[in-house]
Amino acid sequence: MELVVERPGPLTTVQDQGRRGVAHLGVPRAGALDGPALAAANRLVGNPPGAAALETTLGGVALRASAPLLVAVTGAPAPVRVGGRPAAWGAAVAVGAGELVEIGAATHGVRSYLAVAGGIAVPEVFGSRSADLLSGLGPSPLRTGDRLPVGPPPPAPGGELVPLPGPPAELFLPLRPGPRADWFTPAAFTALARGRYRISPASNRIALRTEGPALPRARTGELPSEGMVLGAVQVPPDGHPVIFLADHPTTGGYPVIGVVPAAALPLAAQARPGTPLRFTLLGRTDVQRRAR
Amino acid sequence: MTDADGPELRAVGEDALLVELGSAEQVAALYAQLLDRRAELPEIAEVVPAARTVLLDGVADRAALARALAGWELPEHPPADGPLVTLPTVYDGPDLAEVAALWGVSPEAAVRIHTGAEYRVAFCGFAPGFGYLTGLAPRYEVPRRDSPRSSVPAGSVALAGPYTGVYPRSSPGGWQLLGRTVVPLWDERREPAALLTPGVRVRFTAERG
Numbered sequence: 001m002e003l004v005v006e007r008p009g010p011l012t013t014v015q016d017q018g019r020r021g022v023a024h025l026g027v028p029r030a031g032a033l034d035g036p037a038l039a040a041a042n043r044l045v046g047n048p049p050g051a052a053a054l055e056t057t058l059g060g061v062a063l064r065a066s067a068p069l070l071v072a073v074t075g076a077p078a079p080v081r082v083g084g085r086p087a088a089w090g091a092a093v094a095v096g097a098g099e100l101v102e103i104g105a106a107t108h109g110v111r112s113y114l115a116v117a118g119g120i121a122v123p124e125v126f127g128s129r130s131a132d133l134l135s136g137l138g139p140s141p142l143r144t145g146d147r148l149p150v151g152p153p154p155p156a157p158g159g160e161l162v163p164l165p166g167p168p169a170e171l172f173l174p175l176r177p178g179p180r181a182d183w184f185t186p187a188a189f190t191a192l193a194r195g196r197y198r199i200s201p202a203s204n205r206i207a208l209r210t211e212g213p214a215l216p217r218a219r220t221g222e223l224p225s226e227g228m229v230l231g232a233v234q235v236p237p238d239g240h241p242v243i244f245l246a247d248h249p250t251t252g253g254y255p256v257i258g259v260v261p262a263a264a265l266p267l268a269a270q271a272r273p274g275t276p277l278r279f280t281l282l283g284r285t286d287v288q289r290r291a292r
Numbered sequence: 293m294t295d296a297d298g299p300e301l302r303a304v305g306e307d308a309l310l311v312e313l314g315s316a317e318q319v320a321a322l323y324a325q326l327l328d329r330r331a332e333l334p335e336i337a338e339v340v341p342a343a344r345t346v347l348l349d350g351v352a353d354r355a356a357l358a359r360a361l362a363g364w365e366l367p368e369h370p371p372a373d374g375p376l377v378t379l380p381t382v383y384d385g386p387d388l389a390e391v392a393a394l395w396g397v398s399p400e401a402a403v404r405i406h407t408g409a410e411y412r413v414a415f416c417g418f419a420p421g422f423g424y425l426t427g428l429a430p431r432y433e434v435p436r437r438d439s440p441r442s443s444v445p446a447g448s449v450a451l452a453g454p455y456t457g458v459y460p461r462s463s464p465g466g467w468q469l470l471g472r473t474v475v476p477l478w479d480e481r482r483e484p485a486a487l488l489t490p491g492v493r494v495r496f497t498a499e500r501g
Contacts, residue, residue, distance in 0.1 A: 023338040025486045026416035135420050179302035179310045227340035227347025229308045250415030251342050259305030284305040
């Protein structure tokens with residue numbers, strides 16, 4: 001069984017839960033930017049929550065099924081057509097052999113997920129089938145004519161749709177200060193807490209870039225490269241915060257003023273360029289600051 | 293970690309801890325201990341060494357981990373017996389003459405300096421399998437090129453700051469190119485995929501082109 005790409009859309013990639021345990025080799029985590037939407041699509045077709053599916057970007061995708069299949073679309077709401085007929089978004093839909101599955105342009109949000117019963121069965125790299133657009137690991141973004149293998153259908157019937165929040169008209173992101181809060185002036189935190197930001201069109205799977213007040217540094221110089229986490233808010237010399245998403249580099253040399261908890265990132269990844277963004281500062285976490 | 297001026301622990305986000313150390317040697321020493329003693333610590337998803345830090349990410353119980361690390365005796369130097377990789381290298385890079393000039397020696401002497409040192413993979417980053425190798429004396433630090441090249445060939449042996457690096461795949465890059473090795477540094481179908489992993493010792497030998 002396979003899906004043949006007829007229209008890849010602006011950017012469609014294979015994504016699952018991503019790679020863990022290999023950051024020390026310089027391998028980013030990758031994986032679906034909206035994990036709950038991926039899990040919901042997989043649940044609808046009876047797959048394990050982390051099975052590989054397709055992640056679209058704004059413009060949808062069209063694929064032809066070589067054999068009867070069960071598919072489901074979640075994430076950014078978009079018109080769905082199967083065999084030329086309108087079909088349901090957020091529900092399992094049967095596709096006949098030779099029929100075309102089309103996801104149109106997203107009406108809200110950025111990324112729709114197309115799961116197929118059995119999962120997209122491209123080879124695993126470090127335990128994941130995800131495309132990593134920073135390092136080029138995993139399958140390339142879809143191109144016209146690509147043939148995507150589909151795994152054997154799961155024995156379990158599909159589940160119900162889990163309601164998820166819709167794409168945000170305005171984004172509020174919690175931010176836990178540190179580990180390099182001391183590189184910034186008090187004015188930087190005032191700007192973060194009160195400033196009106198917007199999601200920049202330069203955002204991608206690596207990071208959400210922002211437009212808004214620059215964050216002044218308390219010190220100059222370079223920070224020796226250090227490990228980076230998902231959600232890290234790195235501040236390059238221009239002062240504009242950059243929020244790391246799944247394809248982020250494993251190490252970086254710009255100071256991280258704070259970290260957006262991972263739970264807030266799926267919604268952030270559905271915010272379109274131009275979406276207003278405000279940060280909510282959380283309290284600092286104390287660990288035993290200095291080992292004794 | 294008994295030194296009062298020793299490692300500082302910084303909370304990162306909800307479930308990560310950044311251990312800040314005084315030197316690359318201490319980073320290597322802590323990383324080696326973490327690999328040896330990981331089983332006695334709370335679950336950690338990622339252990340990521342870097343220039344002066346080790347990031348512990350995806351930590352099940354951060355407070356317990358911080359307490360456990362506080363009780364560790366940390367040697368000043370990493371173990372000297374890590375696996376050794378030898379990289380036969382043709383020293384015909386476009387920046388060899390410039391690096392030699394920066395060092396105030398002939399290109400032939402620059403090759404002798406580079407092959408005379410033993411290196412250690414301090415950490416990986418930039419690209420899968422790209423190791424930052426320490427081992428050259430501080431007086432041989434060189435700046436990055438003013439303008440990066442849009443494409444550096446795979447296998448290029450290069451210098452920047454205190455580090456030697458080898459490009460696992462063709463990519464843009466701003467490091468000074470000394471030469472090239474034919475040894476494949478990265479192969480996803482090989483186990484392990486990366487030849488240069490943190491803690492591995494490395495020697496370069498000069499080959500004819």
